[in-house]
Amino acid sequence: MTTTARPQSATPRPSFDLPAYLAASTAAVNRALDRFLPSETTKPATIHKAMRYSLFAGGKRLRPALCLAAAEACGGRITPALPLACAVECIHTYSLIHDDLPAMDNDDYRRGKPTNHKVFGEGIAVLAGDALLTQAFEIAAQAQGWPRYPHRALVLEVAKAAGSLQLIAGQVADLEGEGKRISAEELRYIHERKTSALLCCSVRLGGMSANGTPAQLKALTAFGYHVGLAFQIIDDILDVTQTSEQLGKTAGKDAKAQKATYPSIVGLEKSRAIAQRLTAKAFAALKPFRGKAVALEALAQFLLVREK
Amino acid sequence: MTTTARPQSATPRPSFDLPAYLAASTAAVNRALDRFLPSETTKPATIHKAMRYSLFAGGKRLRPALCLAAAEACGGRITPALPLACAVECIHTYSLIHDDLPAMDNDDYRRGKPTNHKVFGEGIAVLAGDALLTQAFEIAAQAQGWPRYPHRALVLEVAKAAGSLQLIAGQVADLEGEGKRISAEELRYIHERKTSALLCCSVRLGGMSANGTPAQLKALTAFGYHVGLAFQIIDDILDVTQTSEQLGKTAGKDAKAQKATYPSIVGLEKSRAIAQRLTAKAFAALKPFRGKAVALEALAQFLLVREK
Numbered sequence: 001m002t003t004t005a006r007p008q009s010a011t012p013r014p015s016f017d018l019p020a021y022l023a024a025s026t027a028a029v030n031r032a033l034d035r036f037l038p039s040e041t042t043k044p045a046t047i048h049k050a051m052r053y054s055l056f057a058g059g060k061r062l063r064p065a066l067c068l069a070a071a072e073a074c075g076g077r078i079t080p081a082l083p084l085a086c087a088v089e090c091i092h093t094y095s096l097i098h099d100d101l102p103a104m105d106n107d108d109y110r111r112g113k114p115t116n117h118k119v120f121g122e123g124i125a126v127l128a129g130d131a132l133l134t135q136a137f138e139i140a141a142q143a144q145g146w147p148r149y150p151h152r153a154l155v156l157e158v159a160k161a162a163g164s165l166q167l168i169a170g171q172v173a174d175l176e177g178e179g180k181r182i183s184a185e186e187l188r189y190i191h192e193r194k195t196s197a198l199l200c201c202s203v204r205l206g207g208m209s210a211n212g213t214p215a216q217l218k219a220l221t222a223f224g225y226h227v228g229l230a231f232q233i234i235d236d237i238l239d240v241t242q243t244s245e246q247l248g249k250t251a252g253k254d255a256k257a258q259k260a261t262y263p264s265i266v267g268l269e270k271s272r273a274i275a276q277r278l279t280a281k282a283f284a285a286l287k288p289f290r291g292k293a294v295a296l297e298a299l300a301q302f303l304l305v306r307e308k
Numbered sequence: 309m310t311t312t313a314r315p316q317s318a319t320p321r322p323s324f325d326l327p328a329y330l331a332a333s334t335a336a337v338n339r340a341l342d343r344f345l346p347s348e349t350t351k352p353a354t355i356h357k358a359m360r361y362s363l364f365a366g367g368k369r370l371r372p373a374l375c376l377a378a379a380e381a382c383g384g385r386i387t388p389a390l391p392l393a394c395a396v397e398c399i400h401t402y403s404l405i406h407d408d409l410p411a412m413d414n415d416d417y418r419r420g421k422p423t424n425h426k427v428f429g430e431g432i433a434v435l436a437g438d439a440l441l442t443q444a445f446e447i448a449a450q451a452q453g454w455p456r457y458p459h460r461a462l463v464l465e466v467a468k469a470a471g472s473l474q475l476i477a478g479q480v481a482d483l484e485g486e487g488k489r490i491s492a493e494e495l496r497y498i499h500e501r502k503t504s505a506l507l508c509c510s511v512r513l514g515g516m517s518a519n520g521t522p523a524q525l526k527a528l529t530a531f532g533y534h535v536g537l538a539f540q541i542i543d544d545i546l547d548v549t550q551t552s553e554q555l556g557k558t559a560g561k562d563a564k565a566q567k568a569t570y571p572s573i574v575g576l577e578k579s580r581a582i583a584q585r586l587t588a589k590a591f592a593a594l595k596p597f598r599g600k601a602v603a604l605e606a607l608a609q610f611l612l613v614r615e616k
Contacts, residue, residue: 044477047476123411127476127479127483133441137463137467141463142464151460152450155445156446156450160446163439163442164346164352164356
């Protein structure tokens with residue numbers, strides 16, 4: 001494998017074995033999550049069963065993988081990044097549990113399984129989401145800081161990405177946008193918050209855990225931002241083009257909920273072109289790593305061509 | 309005012325002006341909360357309106373007052389304790405918003421006003437609770453640590469008190485206990501988690517912000533624990549003896565939901581005696597402060613004799 005800078009294209013480095021990388025990072029993250037979370041029999045068992053049900057429902061662990069890959073790109077090891085990767089996954093899972101509630105997207109299936117509230121009831125599902133959100137900060141509090149990235153900076157990074165100006169803002173705008181005609185700019189506002197914020201946070205936390213330079217953090221921020229936007233557009237495309245069985249969750253629900261999406265505003269082909277352009281920008285952002293960000297490159301490419 | 313140790317009784321120090329103390333601490337906390345939270349017009353306005361609606365609904369600010377009073381008891385000032393006091397109040401408010409949801413206690417009134425979901429709808433109420441919980445950590449991340457209580461210890465203190473083994477555990481056990489006959493031990497398990505955990509956390513954080521000694525922290529822990537148990541018993545008594553108008557929230561709802569309470573298990577008179585005994589224990593715990601914990605004493609006494 002060469003260490004020269006990558007050309008600014010969305011072609012993956014053929015020598016990088018992404019499935020093996022994802023399998024290894026998923027295994028490490030799953031082991032760490034299992035360690036961080038109370039067991040299913042810890043009293044009150046219901047809440048810990050409910051938390052673990054959604055956390056171990058077969059999620060792709062993309063955000064943790066991005067976090068670990070960012071740490072490696074900055075020359076760090078994965079151990080110091082693991083608590084942060086787990087915190088981000090807890091935030092992601094909590095947001096899915098709450099989004100699936102009848103008062104929100106009202107979804108019965110997620111990752112091919114009944115959603116949390118279908119199994120445990122709405123009350124416990126609300127509490128399981130609350131508990132995972134709280135757990136995320138308990139886990140993040142166990143990460144090590146650096147003089148450049150003191151502990152408070154790590155907690156603040158998670159809180160800001162998950163807060164009312166980012167992740168929750170995206171959810172609110174998404175909820176309020178249903179059935180309305182919204183502009184492409186407004187849709188980008190939603191995607192930036194609903195998806196980019198946490199992806200950006202994932203790679204930035206990875207970089208911070210490795211004591212990355214300000215230039216590296218800046219590069220990771222741009223990478224996360226563009227990958228996040230591309231990721232959400234692909235999600236919207238798959239919602240139109242794939243079946244529920246292929247996705248493991250209800251397909252066609254955006255159209256049913258009259259949600260604005262890139263496919264509904266600019267059409268499928270143009271949406272694909274935009275996602276490709278965004279991924280190319282994400283690749284370009286990795287230039288300062290001079291070929292050391294192979295896992296991040298492969299992940300970005302994978303997110304673009306994925307079928308579920 | 310003397311500085312000798314208080315006798316182990318639940319009689320208030322007559323010279324201490326608690327109404328003035330509460331008015332001053334509430335004003336300081338309200339100003340700080342207003343500074344920490346995004347304004348009502350910050351996009352998306354709905355979520356910030358909803359967060360502020362419940363946060364500024366006229367809560368008694370008892371937890372923040374306990375936090376500030378604990379800091380003072382340890383010889384500290386209130387400024388370093390303020391972010392932590394605000395974080396605890398955000399946690400408390402989030403838990404009320406989620407508890408009031410139809411899937412939980414299904415309450416229409418709180419502090420004399422329609423509950424969050426009655427005004428903003430269930431979806432936004434879930435998100436407003438999520439946002440306040442997240443905001444709590446963003447605010448806590450801005451507090452200063454000490455070598456003895458590094459920043460991570462403060463965040464961990466909040467996360468543990470609010471997590472699935474404490475606050476949320478109490479909520480789950482409360483939800484699951486409805487309509488069942490439960491023992492006095494099980495009821496104490498619920499009260500310890502539903503109420504004592506966050507009260508304990510409030511005074512401990514205050515002590516930590518003032519760089520309190522381990523002995524002081526131990527005393528505050530015992531104080532918070534006993535005050536919390538007394539507080540919840542009084543709450544249950546008021547639910548039986550007061551009207552909805554007096555309480556500003558639905559009275560008699562414990563009986564209606566077939567919730568086990570001290571009055572339902574041991575009767576009103578014995579419940580009052582237990583609350584008095586617990587308050588006396590809380591007073592006794594303050595002995596190491598040698599008369600410097602006057603505000604904490606007055607607060608404990610006030611919580612025992614309050615009528616709403």
